[in-house]
Amino acid sequence: MNTIIETHNLTKRYKDFTAVNKINLHIQKGRIYGFLGPNGAGKSTTMKMFLGLTAPTSGSFSVNGKTYPKDRREILRETGSFIESPAYYGNLTGEENLQIIQQILKLPKSSVKEVLELTGLYEHRRRPVSKYSLGMKQRLGLAGALMGHPPVLILDEPTNGLDPAGIHEIRTLIRSLPEKYNCTVLVSSHLLSEIELMADDIGILNHGRLLFEGTLTELKTHAHELGYPSENLEEVFLSMIGEDNLKRGGRK
Structure with a gap:
């Protein structure tokens, strides 16, 4: 597997709160990776670590063969980003x-x-x-x-606040980028139907932990094996997050 972004037990803590908890991501070159999770799951924190906007508490990551923090400047030179509202x-x-x-x-x-x-x-x-x-x-x-x-694009909620026509426009543009620019895209969104149409691979975070990583087909197969609804990404996502919350003593 030709990975361009890889993390090893990447962790970010704020005093007694763990925002990102020992995650191991494997983002493949030339693909679109949909990064999913509820609010506060740790998606934006992970992306900010990749961009040097916040430092990991422990663990490590590499981007295009370059390791943080040793190669921080080289990583930034090779990474285009859209974080929150530019x-x-x-x-x-x-x-x-x-x-x-x-x-x-x-x-x-x-x-x-x-x-x-x-x-x-x-x-x-x-x-x-x-x-x-x-x-x-x-x-x-x-x-x-x-x-x-840039060989790597990190996009955090790029369709946030757009109307349906604008969402379609941005999704079509992002979908075209790996072929046009020979790049890899890491994109987060709350619009699961858009990620389903856009992404090649999926990573699901909840409470800072990585619950799943793989292709959409693999995710649906995994959900079916666990007895979850698997017709679409939203059903799978809600079932997986709900089950994880129940294990934590929370609510679905």
Whole structure:
């Protein structure tokens, strides 16, 4: 298995709270990995560790053969990210916002036009970002993440707050990225039906623990063997999380 992101007992604690608990992820190169879990499951914390925004308490991880913390800068150079709501300069145009990233990364000027065209923003490139719709701002965030053709993309809730048309647009774009850019995508979302249409592989977190990792077919087979409903991802997910919560003394 050709993995591009791998973790070894990766753990993050905040005083007496364990946000991520000894998880072992194996994210394969050139695929879309759907990262699922309820609010507070540890998805965003894991992604932030990959980006050096918070340090692991214990355990380790590697990205594209580079190990944190020794190769932190190299990891960041090879990783595009969209975490929560990206920050913009509202008084600047979409093009000008991307030109700032282009200059920081020392990329050719043509890279700005390329990502504007890829994300469908080229005709709006000279409009101030303050005049962009939410969907356009999400696409601008993706455009920024794609600058420089990073081999790894980390996207945290990229369809958050979008209407159905915007969700379809972003999903179609993300689905096309591994082939167009030869990249690997780690994407989290609360929209399970979208992940089902988008992802090649699934990882499910609950209370910081990894409950499952594998393909969607493997997940449904696993659910069927356990006696869970397995018609769609939402049914499997809710059953798996509910059973884990019951084992913890909580409620389904």
